[in-house]
Amino acid sequence: MQSHDPADQAAGLRVAPPRARPPRVIAVTGGKGGVGKTTVAVNLAVALSEAGRRTLLLDTDLGLANVDVLLGLSPRFTLADVVEGRCALADTILEGPRGLLVVPAASGKRQMAELAPAEHVGLIRAFSDLDLPLDAMVIDTAAGVSDQVLTFSQAAQDVVLVVCNEPASITDAYALIKLLSRERNVGRVQVLANMVRSPAEGRELFDKLARVAERFLDVVLNYLGAIPYDEWLRRSIQRQQAVVEAFPSSASALALRDLARRADQWQAPSGARGGVEFFVERLVQGAGAAA
Numbered sequence: 001m002q003s004h005d006p007a008d009q010a011a012g013l014r015v016a017p018p019r020a021r022p023p024r025v026i027a028v029t030g031g032k033g034g035v036g037k038t039t040v041a042v043n044l045a046v047a048l049s050e051a052g053r054r055t056l057l058l059d060t061d062l063g064l065a066n067v068d069v070l071l072g073l074s075p076r077f078t079l080a081d082v083v084e085g086r087c088a089l090a091d092t093i094l095e096g097p098r099g100l101l102v103v104p105a106a107s108g109k110r111q112m113a114e115l116a117p118a119e120h121v122g123l124i125r126a127f128s129d130l131d132l133p134l135d136a137m138v139i140d141t142a143a144g145v146s147d148q149v150l151t152f153s154q155a156a157q158d159v160v161l162v163v164c165n166e167p168a169s170i171t172d173a174y175a176l177i178k179l180l181s182r183e184r185n186v187g188r189v190q191v192l193a194n195m196v197r198s199p200a201e202g203r204e205l206f207d208k209l210a211r212v213a214e215r216f217l218d219v220v221l222n223y224l225g226a227i228p229y230d231e232w233l234r235r236s237i238q239r240q241q242a243v244v245e246a247f248p249s250s251a252s253a254l255a256l257r258d259l260a261r262r263a264d265q266w267q268a269p270s271g272a273r274g275g276v277e278f279f280v281e282r283l284v285q286g287a288g289a290a291a
């Protein structure tokens with residue numbers, strides 16, 4: 001990893017024996033930008049690591065990457081270097097808090113949606129070569145409803161959709177659910193209300209979305225609860241730390257840790273082989289669906 005050996009960021013990781021079970025893969029998405037997707041992905045991943053789960057946080061937003069900024073990490077290589085063939089996926093891995101592994105993206109690069117088909121294939125191959133003993137992988141997707149967002153969401157077992165109480169967030173969340181359900185056969189979406197001022201506000205927000213989605217779409221929405229609007233969370237971002245680490249007893253940290261506890265109990269993927277094979281297979285299918 002970069003912090004120990006700049007020549008090979010992941011030498012120690014590659015020799016670790018593979019686990020029997022594939023990791024749980026959770027995509028955090030939202031439709032609209034600025035709803036708190038990255039904040040949720042980072043804190044969920046740190047909280048899972050804190051609970052002893054070997055976790056990889058993958059930033060897939062090549063346009064506005066900020067997982068590394070939120071965690072105060074300085075990447076040498078990023079996912080953009082992998083796409084452009086300059087390094088292997090394992091070379092990008094940084095160590096974050098509590099042993100969390102982080103694959104950063106690169107800010108200011110073009111969107112993954114603009115990748116040529118050959119680059120898409122290269123990215124999928126990069127995942128196949130990744131041989132890490134992981135319990136969980138958390139994916140921070142880009143904002144919007146691009147093919148790339150849909151492909152990563154479809155490849156994950158669980159999609160956490162972050163919404164906040166603004167008309168644009170609700171309509172964009174609905175648009176994303178519609179595409180996931182109609183074009184990618186995603187049958188279940190976990191909805192997390194963010195920046196709410198009361199638990200009732202979160203519940204109402206979910207009810208609004210569920211009423212429309214379940215009426216018009218063949219999809220089950222599951223309410224994951226709410227993360228309160230919290231100034232401590234904003235302070236943690238200024239410190240470039242996860243709030244679950246910086247202010248562990250704040251209201252948002254408690255809610256985010258509770259989210260991790262529940263996510264950890266979701267049904268794990270079945271399958272005899274370890275590694276990320278199943279995820280790669282689903283990425284391939286997803287890339288095919290977009291073509």
Ligand SMILES: Nc1ncnc2c1ncn2[C@@H]1O[C@H](COP(=O)(O)OP(=O)(O)OP(=O)(O)O)[C@@H](O)[C@H]1O
Pocket residue numbers: 030032033034035036037038039040064066142143194195196227228229230231233234237252
């Ligand atoms: N629960 C919360 N309480 C207070 N502020 C919050 C909360 N969640 C997120 N924020 C703030 O909202 C802003 C946007 O959060 P974040 O960057 O996580 O959103 P995003 O959906 O990933 O955005 P983008 O897709 O544009 O990268 C940040 O400044 C963050 O501090």
